[in-house]
Amino acid sequence: MRISTTQYFGMNVQTMDDQQSQLTQLYQQLSSGVSLATPSDNPVGAAQAVQLSMQAATLSQYSSNQNAALSSLQSEDTTLGTVNGILTNINTLLVRAGDGSLNDGDRSALATQLQGLRSQLLSQANATDGSGSFLFAGYQTTSQPFGTNASGAVQYNGDSGVQYVQVTGTRQIAAGDNGATVFLGVSPTGTNSIPAGSTTNTGSGTIGTVSTTNPADPTNADKYTINFTSPTTYTVTDVTAGSTTAAQTFTSGTAITLGGQTVAISGAPAAGDSFSVTPATQSGTDVFANIDAAVAALQTPVTPGAGTANLTNALSTAMGKLANTLNNVITVQASVGGRENELTALQTVTQSNNLQTQSNLADLTQTNLTQVISKYTMVQFSLQAAQQGFSMIQKMSLFNYIGN
Numbered sequence: 278m279r280i281s282t283t284q285y286f287g288m289n290v291q292t293m294d295d296q297q298s299q300l301t302q303l304y305q306q307l308s309s310g311v312s313l314a315t316p317s318d319n320p321v322g323a324a325q326a327v328q329l330s331m332q333a334a335t336l337s338q339y340s341s342n343q344n345a346a347l348s349s350l351q352s353e354d355t356t357l358g359t360v361n362g363i364l365t366n367i368n369t370l371l372v373r374a375g376d377g378s379l380n381d382g383d384r385s386a387l388a389t390q391l392q393g394l395r396s397q398l399l400s401q402a403n404a405t406d407g408s409g410s411f412l413f414a415g416y417q418t419t420s421q422p423f424g425t426n427a428s429g430a431v432q433y434n435g436d437s438g439v440q441y442v443q444v445t446g447t448r449q450i451a452a453g454d455n456g457a458t459v460f461l462g463v464s465p466t467g468t469n470s471i472p473a474g475s476t477t478n479t480g481s482g483t484i485g486t487v488s489t490t491n492p493a494d495p496t497n498a499d500k501y502t503i504n505f506t507s508p509t510t511y512t513v514t515d516v517t518a519g520s521t522t523a524a525q526t527f528t529s530g531t532a533i534t535l536g537g538q539t540v541a542i543s544g545a546p547a548a549g550d551s552f553s554v555t556p557a558t559q560s561g562t563d564v565f566a567n568i569d570a571a572v573a574a575l576q577t578p579v580t581p582g583a584g585t586a587n588l589t590n591a592l593s594t595a596m597g598k599l600a601n602t603l604n605n606v607i608t609v610q611a612s613v614g615g616r617e618n619e620l621t622a623l624q625t626v627t628q629s630n631n632l633q634t635q636s637n638l639a640d641l642t643q644t645n646l647t648q649v650i651s652k653y654t655m656v657q658f659s660l661q662a663a664q665q666g667f668s669m670i671q672k673m674s675l676f677n678y679i680g681n
Contacts, residue, residue: 336631339445343627346442346452347620350613352406353453357610360459363398364603367391367568371596374575375589381578384588388575395568399423399431402460413456416440422456423565431565433457444623450616454609460564463557463601464608470497471560471597472540474590475551480508481582482546483589486597487538487554494537500559501535503552508545544586552590557601564602571595 373379374387402423405411410418415438422435435456441449472484482505489497499517506512506524513535514521527546532539535554542552561567574591578584 333631333634335446336627336634339443340624340627340631342442343444343620343624346444346450347617347624349406349410349412349452350617350620352404353412354610354613354617356401356404356412357459357606357613360398360401360606361603361610363394363401364564364599364606367394367398368596368599368603370394371571371592371599374571375592377585384575384579388572391568391572391575395565395572398460398568399565402456411435412453413459415455415457423460430569431563433461444620445627448623450620454613459606459609460602461562462605463562464605467604467608468557468601469597470538470554470556471594471601472590473553473555473560473594474587475553476587476591478547478550478587478590479583480505480547480550481544481586482542482550482552483544483586484552484593485541485543486593487535487540488532489538490534491537496536497538498556499536500556501554503533503540503542503554505546505548505550507548511546547583557598560598562598562601564599567595567598567602 370387370391374384379387402413403411403421404413411420411422413435414420414422415436417435417438418440420434422433423431424434426432433456437455437457439451439455440453442452444450469489470487472487474482474484484503491497496515496518499515502514502516504512504514505527509527510524511527511533512521512524513533515536527542529545530541530543532541538554540552540554546552571591574588574595577588579588
């Protein structure tokens with residue numbers, strides 16, 4: 278096969294052009310630090326780079342969501358800790374208010390302290406996070422959730438929504454809790470029924486705390502009334518079931534059975550006096566209303582006998598409701614702590630995945646200096662050799678020989 282001079286020159290020039298083009302591409306990679314500038318450089322790698330870029334963006338968004346949710350939960354956790362302390366102080370005042378040696382002036386002073394603690398509690402219920410959003414407003418994070426109406430009572434203006442944040446591809450997590458759940462509700466577990474005495478009672482009977490003897494008894498969810506037909510006899514009515522027991526003999530301080538619960542009444546009730554035991558969810562779970570009722574009871578002048586008993590019963594009711602509220606706040610705070618721990622763990626996993634994704638993307642798109650410099654040097658030597666060889670072979674012709 279004969280190769281013409283034109284073919285020979287053309288092949289050598291093409292070879293050197295290709296090497297020169299390759300050198301230019303390698304130089305661009307070295308100067309820019311990018312090895313995959315266009316899809317044509319590496320079609321398969323380009324497709325993988327697109328997928329890795331999308332994955333990195335998704336992981337970055339999850340990381341931002343996790344940080345925002347964790348910040349909100351940390352703010353809520355701190356606020357609930359403060360709320361817990363305020364409720365404990367309120368309980369201490371209620372216990373102190375039951376001291377029989379106090380007079381009306383003393384109790385009025387305690388009522389003033391309770392009002393101050395109520396104001397502190399209201400302030401915490403309207404707390405905001407670092408971005409100025411209200412923690413307990415539900416979806417209405419730009420509106421103050423708790424306010425007072427014309428009569429001075431606290432009312433909730435938020436909603437029952439819970440904001441969930443997508444923190445992984447398969448996990449959404451609640452970034453907060455609404456005010457109705459925290460301040461106007463009770464936990465489904467760990468709560469006790471609320472004892473109360475009628476404000477129209479004329480005897481000195483007082484009702485104690487409710488004890489649960491059989492938590493599995495379904496009738497614990499019923500409301501009961503204890504009605505005194507005489508100072509020494511009473512009947513028990515299951516209001517929910519609509520049944521009433523026969524008259525029973527009353528002994529002061531002896532436990533009265535109410536389904537899977539018991540309660541004791543002490544003192545000397547009068548005929549016509551009544552007491553009740555109501556499930557926590559039916560007894561009024563608004564902590565602000567409970568404090569207002571306790572304040573009103575402490576501000577009411579007390580007369581010996583029935584007046585003292587009515588105050589004691591009011592305080593028992595207030596402390597029972599407060600105990601349920603405190604249990605609820607602790608339950609919510611425990612839930613918040615669990616979500617904080619989960620987010621902290623997810624942050625570690627997401628950060629690790631993001632670093633690995635970024636590393637894989639860098640392997641595809643960024644220049645490996647060692648490899649590229651080596652390849653550049655090799656191609657450069659090849660081009661120089663081709664140029665020198667072509668120059669020498671150019672002189673190998675009969676005319677050059679004759680000329681010499």
